[in-house]
Amino acid sequence: MKLEFLEFHLLSSSLQHLWSKFIEHYDWEKLLNTVTSRLFQFILLSILFLIIRWVGKAIIQKAFNKYRDSKLATVSANRTDTIHSLVLNIFTYIILFFWIYALLTLMGVPVGTLIAGAGIFSLALGLGAQGFVSDIVTGFFILLEQQLDVGDAVKINAIEGTVTAIGLRTTQITSYDGTLNFIPNRNIQIVSNLSRNAMRALIEIKVNPNTPIDDITKIIKEVNEQLTPKFPEITKGPTYLGTSISADGHLALQVIVYTTPGEQFTVQRAFLSAYLRAIREAGISLPTIYPGK
Structure with a gap:
């Protein structure tokens, strides 16, 4: 029992001695001043870059607004919005890069030496930045080929x-x-842009074989004459195609109309509602339940 107590006492003394040496080894007042000073510099540095980012974004926004309002604007509104979005994105990345660079320099990391010694490109690939590089290259070609713009309806x-x-x-x-x-831009393989050409709206009215087709x-022709002038977004039609078999295998009367991009569904709903209402008012019944459904 005395032996165990003696061993415990020796261990405790050793730990106290090591702790005393550790405390005496460092100048804690100097260390605290250093940490406080670095923290203060970090806060000031972050505030400075936030101000630069805010001012830069305001200048970019003002420049693009001035261009949109000027008579010299020859680029479409969607294309202007796309370039505006890209410029803001590039500016944000530049600010982020210099903030990280300044932060590492503040911490005493020799960033310039590391970049010169290892090679930034090899270092980036070694850290798994291939995807990032692929995103940038793909995004560049998407913009160069004008595959899509801000405001476009796409799939x-x-x-x-x-x-x-x-x-x-x-x-x-x-x-x-x-x-x-x-x-991610690298995942964009097929772009279906629904805003570049006139869009087709297909309107189908299901009928039975004994339905009075001529009536x-x-x-349909009367509704077309009344409703078409109310929709300036219609670019072509409506065109009555006559009797056909719908995609689900039922007999139907079909009408197609072409509209400006994004308006095809609104026009489709409006014309279909008008057709059904006029047919119901004429006392003609249409099928609501189909065999096998």
Whole structure:
């Protein structure tokens, strides 16, 4: 028992001695002053870069607003918004790079020596930046070929919506339900742009074999004459195609109309509602339940 107590006492004494040596080895007042000074410099540095970022974004915003309002503007509004989004994105990355560089320098890290010694390109690849480089290259060609612009209605992979922003690394698509999707540029393989050409709206009216087709045809033509002038977004049609077999295998009367991009669904709903209302008022019944459904 005495032996165990003696061993414990010796261990405790050794620990106290080591702790005393540790405390005496460092100048804690100087260390505290150094940490406080570095922390203060870090806060000032961050505030400075935030101010630079805020002022830079304000200048860029003002410059693009002035260009939009000027008579010299020859680029489309969507294209201008795309370039605006890209410039802001590049500016943000530049500010971030210099902030990190200044922060590392403040911490005493020889950034310039590291870059010169290892080679920034080899270092970037070694850290797994191939995806980042691929994003930038793909984004560059998307902009160069004008595959899409901010405000365009597009379908990319399984995502469909409106282009919100185009950056160096990602493209932002807002779905029609409000979901904001961030798509890495390297994942963009097929772009279906729904805003470049006139869009087709197909309107189908399901009928039975014994439905009075001639009467409904007359009603469709009358509705077209009344409704078409109310939709200036219509670029062509409506064109009555007559009787056909719909995609689900049922007999239907089809009408097609071409509209400006993004308006095809509004026009489709308006014309279909008008057709059905006029047919119902004429006392003609249409099928609502189909065999096998």
